[in-house]
Amino acid sequence: MSSHFYVNKPKKLCLRFPLNIIYLFIILSINGVAAQNGSTKVGAIIDVNSRIGKELKAAMEIAAEDFNNHSDSGKLILHFRDSGRNPLVAASAAEELIKEQKVQVIIGMETWQEAVLVADHVGNHSQVIPVISFAAPPITPPLIQRRWPFLIRMASSGSAQMKCIADMVTAYNWKRVVVIYEDDGYGGDVGLLALLSEALQDGGAKIEHHLVLPRVLSSMSNPNWTELEELLKLPTFQSRVFIVLQSSLPTVTNLFRVAKKMGLVGRESAWIITESISSLLDPQDNYDMEGTLGIKTYYANKSSAYDNFQKEFQAKYSEEKNSKPGIYALRAYDTITIISQAIERMPSNTTSTGLQGLLNTLLSNYKGLSGNMRLKEGEALVDSPRFRIVNVVDGKMDEELNYWTPEVGFSESLIGANRNDGDGKQVIWPGNLKRAPKGWAMPTTEKPMIIGVPGKTSFSKFVSVEYKDKPYENTYDGFCIQIFYKVLRRLNYSLPYEFHADNATYPQLVEKVHNKTYDALVGDITVLAERMDLVDFTQPYMGSGLTMIVPQVSDEQATWMFMKPFTWQMWVVTSTILVYTMLIIWFLERPTNPDFGGPLKDQIFTAIWFTFSSLFFAHREKVYSNLTRVVFIVWLFVVLILTSSYTASLSSMLTVQRLQPNVTDIEMLRRTNAPVGLDGDSFVYKYMEEVLQFKLKNLVKVASEYNYTGEFKNKRILAAFLELPYAEVFMNKYCEGYTATTPIYRFGGLSFVFQKGSPLAKDFSKAILELLENGEIKKLQKEWLTPEEECSKNSTSNQSLSLNSFAGLYVISGATSTFCFLLSLAIWLRRFQLQETNGGNASPSNENIWNKTVRIVKFFKLRDLEIPSRAPTFASYVGDWTTPRWGKYSPTSNNPEQPPVFRPLEIECIPVEQTETRV
Structure with missing residues (x-):
């Protein structure tokens, strides 16, 4: 039997051989x-x-x-695998496609986690094939190309999109936001969260709360989502601006359903969703998301290629006939097109490495339906990312509002939409609100705004509380309360509120707003830098600064009070002008005026007496020279102005400023360890210790405004340091006997306080500015704080008159005197030359300067005495300006053509002693 077996075996092999040859031929033919x-x-x-x-x-x-329909070079065969957005399933599918289907390229992966695992699996094979992903990391790792050189990302990182969201928050002046995202189990949300936080900080906003939704919620079947409702109830945040970063479709759908049920998708709230979520949503039937703003990547849709693609897309995607292809569809179409072009250029023996090179080359500069792309470090970048801002209206997602680019931000159409001025489409917000929402949990009648009010104040003019048996029956009044009431009347919405009196200190009250015990503070709260880190302040309704109040002592015996009207510079210049004018008058009058004759000593005394007596208009000497009259008229005008100003200033000092403080210098108080009083509950106590370097033992806390006078009388304090508004109240009651300095150190002013990020602070600030501009706050200040008329002048200070006030007057006087002096000197020198010529005493050319100077001086001493023709009268003074009525008598003249002339009447006008002297 066995031998039969061996005998038949060669026969069987012979029979199979032709069949194997035929089979091999068929296989080779197919290949x-x-x-x-x-x-x-x-x-x-x-x-x-x-x-x-x-x-x-x-x-x-x-x-x-x-x-496939238009190519003769080959066919493209697609093998689809469903990952369900599960990275492990995606990796397993990639393994199967490589081993079983022998694919040459892998594309897809809608999430970055899927792309990472697929790339890792592909990289572990001996023959690496290109991987094209439709997702990108939020923040691109620095060594991503070295790790996955075969990975191409047909998507942009999330930085531009986060910047777009931050610009939206800034445009609507929202300061706090709540970020919601679904935990994907791989930490993909961390990168987006970091980018958004940084972009918000650049715009002055911040993330108030993170709401992380567990991924398990997406598989729940409970339509009420009680667990999600508990998550939304847990945090006590005030912001109503919600940004949904990433989530699965079931989670985000039920999130809006539950949020709307809880009233979070209503008036004064705003919801923003990213592109990854807006692309998941059905274009229709999104009624739970009414008013939501979404982001979508912009792409050109006016080309014929796009029109053809859209027709084919709607025919292929028949279940959504009215839908337009999104950016993911365009990128997928471009990806297959690029692969097709690479196949056409690829030789028959090209390896996967060669295909990778062709893909890189094509993507280096490619124009497709999704835009103009260029490959950089494995990422197919669009020339400039551009986003569309869409609005969910009537359940439809595709209501476009405007566009955004990193270079210019929002387009003009967005501004029109914000303003609602007809230039752009109007934004419909949750609750069918037509204006921009506050983005804050606004007070309601059921949940009014809790406002803290200082229950214990040093000055009741600002805030006063009248306590009743029941706290809600307390009555509140004062300067600050009245301002609050006027602000409420200017708001364009109702603001339910409740006042709560609190006896805590001011720093403690600010801290209670920070920890959300109170929604706001109304009172005399000073704006300080350290407080601005905790809360938001409104526009200050009143300025603030540190003022010193001291008692006044009588100054009736001030010895040198008469010197105070002028500064010392003024006294020096006035004396100089007086002496200068005296010398000029003496020079001009000496040749003609007999009152200025005699010895030099008598002449000087006469000139001094004449000039000083003119200060009081009591001069008796007559003036004979016309030039002297010009100088004298200007000098009398100067004297008139100076005496009038001096009298007015001295009168003011003697009547208004009869009291002066006995302490005028902070340095003296600190140096002498003088006790000073201040409000112990305010920040001034700390300021005096840390900034002004006062010792604690010298700081005396004064509980009430009524205690300051007693402290002064008992000498327990020598000065009091109060903020400017409080000093005004004090001086309103105690202006007699006390004086207040101008504010020495300035602070931020008095303001109302709100929680950090509250939009009410901006509305209150605008209303306060309007009240300041129309004078309403000034009226309240006059009613409650401003000093009475008899006290208002006490705070003024009299300053000495300075040289700047009279500089022009002195210049005119000095210039006039100098001009007349030079003119007289020129006339005199001319006479000297004429006398030398007529007398035949011309100076020889070789005469030295010293001899000539001596002769001129001698001539000056022996100048002619011009004697008036008759006793001068007012008429003669007027005539002297035009007609010369002077005779000359010169005992030294030798000119026979000019004999001495004597008239009886004129000689009678000359005193006998003078005539005898001259003869």
Whole structure:
């Protein structure tokens, strides 16, 4: 039997050999046809049940069909695998596509976690194939190209999108936001959260709360989502601006359903969703998301290529006939198109490495339906990211409002939409609100605003509380309360509130607003830098600064009070002008005026007496020279101005400022360890110790405004330091006997306090500015704080008159005197020359300067005495300006043509002693 077996075995082999030859020929023929046709297998890993996955599948099939229908070089075969957005399932699918289907390219992966695991699996194979992902990391790792050189990302990082969201928050002046995201289990939310936080800080906003939704919620079937409702109830945040970063479709759908049930999707709230969520949503029937703003990538849709693609897409994606292809569909179409072009250029023996190079080359500068792309470090970047801002209106997601780019921000159409002025589409906010929401939990009648009021104040003019048996029956009044009432009347919305009197100190009250015990503070709260880190302040309704109040002592015996009207510079210049004018008058009058004759000593005394007596208009000497009259008229005008000003200033000092403080210098108080009083509950106590360096033992706390006078009388304090508004109240009652300095150190002013990020602070600030501009606060200040008329002048200070006030007057006087002096000197020198010429005493040319100077001086001493023709009268003074009525008598003249002339009447006008002297 065995031998039969061996005998028959060669026969069987002979029979099988022709069959094997035929089979081998068939296989080689098939392979040859396949090689000739160039079929390329592409693996696609997507979430086939999501809207994005359906768009990706339809777009890929359209691109593959277009290529297969028009290409003769080969065919493109797509192999789809469903990952359900599970990274492990995606990695397993990639393994199967490589080993079983022998794919040459893998595309898809809607999340970055899927792309990472797929790239790791592909990199572990001996033959690495290109991987094209439709997702990118929020923050690109620095060594991503070295780790996955074969990975191409057909998406942009999240930085531009987070900047767009931050610009939206800044545009609407929201200061606090709540960020919501679903935990994906891989930490993919961390990068987006960091980018958003940084972008918000650049715009002056911050994240108030993170709401992390567990991924397990997406699989729950409870329609009420009680667990999600508890999560939304847990935090006590005030912000009503919600930003949903990432989430699965079931989670985000039920999130809005529960939030709307809880009243979080209503008036004064705002919801913003990212592109990854807006792309998941159905374009229709999003009624729970009414008023939500979404972000979508912009793409050009006016080309014929796009129109053809849209028709094919709607035909392929028939379940959404009215829908437009999204950015994911366009990127998928461009990806398959790029692969098709690479196949056409690829030689038959090209390896996967060669295909990778062709893809990189094509993407280095590619224009597709999704935009102009260029490959940089494995990321297909669009020239300039551009986003569309869409609004959910009537359940539809595709209501476009405006556009945003990193270079210019929002377009003009967005500004029009914000203003609602007709230039752009109007934004519909949650609750059908037509204006921008406050983004804050606004008070209601059921939950009014809790406002803290200082129950214990040193000055009741600002805030006073009249306590009743029941706290809600307390009555509140004062300067600050009245301002609050006027602000409320200017708001364009109602603001339910409750006052709560609190006896805590001012720093403690500010801390209670910070920890959200109170929603706001109304009172005389000073704006300080350290407080601004905790709360928000409104526009100050009143200025503030540190003022010193001291008792006054009588100054009736001030010895040198008469010197105070002028400064010392003024006294020096006035004396100089007086002496200068005296010398000029003496020089001009000496040749003609007999009152200025005699010895030099008598002449000087006469000139001094004449000039000083003119200060009181009591001069008796007559003036004979016309030039002297010009100088004298200007000098009398100067004297008139000076005496009038001096009298007025001295009168003011003697009547208004009869009291002066006995302490005028803070340095003296500190140096002498003088006790000073202040309000112990205010920040001034700390300021005096830390800034002004006063010792604690010298700081006396004064509980009430009524205790300051007693402290002064008992000498327990020598000075009191109060903020400017309090000093005004004190001086209103005690202006007699006390004086207040101007504010020495300035502070931020008095203001109302709100929680950090509250939009009410801005509304209150605007209303306060309006009250300041129309004078309403000034009226309240006059009613409650401003000193009475008899006290208002006490705070003024009299200053000495300075040289600047009379500089012009002195210049005119000095210039006039100098001009007249020079003119007289020129006339005198001319006479000297004439006398020398007529007398034949011309100076020889070789005469030295000293001899000539001596002769001139001698001539000056022997100048002619011009004697008036008759006794001067007022008429003669007037005539002297035009007609010369002077005779000359010169005992030294030798000119026979000019004999001495004597008239009887004129000689009678000359005193006998003078005539005898001159003869």
